[in-house]
Amino acid sequence: MKIATRPVFRVVGVLSLAWLAGCSVLPKAESPEIYRLPSTALPHAQAGAVNWSLRIDTPQADRSIDSARIAVLPRGDVVSVYQGARWSDRVPTLLRNRLLEAFRDDGRIAALSSDDMNLQADYALSGDLTAFQSEYRSGQPVIVVRYDARLVRNSGLRIVATHRFEISQxxxxxxxPQVVAAFGQASDTLANQIVGWTLQQRMDTTGHNVSP
Structure with missing residues (x-):
């Protein structure tokens, strides 16, 4: 009986080794390239500093945008992503940080903060990010960034001004890498426009700074 059972154990052992060998051949986990949002420093403004503070809030966005994925619309309303590539953070956070950086580069508002810090400020810049994607138009990719901005006076929570910004790059x-570079250019253009618009809302018709 012992002699008869040995080949069985050998067969089972061989099959077990083969099964383990097969299990070791697993798909490799995706190792995506992580991209920062490129930026170019804005020129420092020659105008004097203002006497009010500003908080930059993280934009609101739907699930197709509120992600670290790099979105692309290859055709129509079909939403896809670039495989093997990620942003270094969620898109709304990337844009908020880019806006904060742009206001610092401009230099006219010294008292700046973000909603991460939860500090009191005279005004808050918030908004809805409704597009941050690559779209194919006539077979060529175009970066589209759309941001509906709100400038809010925190005393009384009153909306001072609103404006839709839309950039096509x-x-x-x-x-x-070329797509990422174009996202950076579009974000720079958007940030430059938002800085100018925000400060313009706080100026009177004579060009003098208005107190909070």
Missing amino acids: PVSGTAV
């Missing part, structure tokens, strides 16, 4: 190619 052509991409020089279809490779992911």
Whole structure:
């Protein structure tokens, strides 16, 4: 009986080794390239500093945008993402940080903060980010960034002004690094426009700074 059972154990042992060997051949986990949002420093403004403070809030966005994925619309309303590529943070956070950086570069508002800090401020810049994607138009990718801005006076929570900003930035190619570079250019343009618009809302018709 012992002699008869040995081959069975050998067969089971061989099958077990083969099964373990097969299990070791698993799909490799995705190791995406992580991209920061490129930025170019804005020129320092020559105008004097203002005497009010501003908080930059993280924009509101739906689930297709509120992600670290790099979104692309290859056709129509079909939403996809660039495989093997990620942003270094969620898109709304990236844009908030870019706006904060732009206001610091401008230099006219020294008392700046973000909603991460939860500090009191005279005004808050908030908004809805409704587009932050690459769209294919006539076979070529174009970066589209759409932001509905609100400037809110925190005393009384009154909306001072609203404005829709929409940037369309052509991409020089279809490779992911070229797409990322175009996202950076579009974000720079948006940030520059928002800084100018925000400060303009706080100026009177004579060009003098208005107190909070």
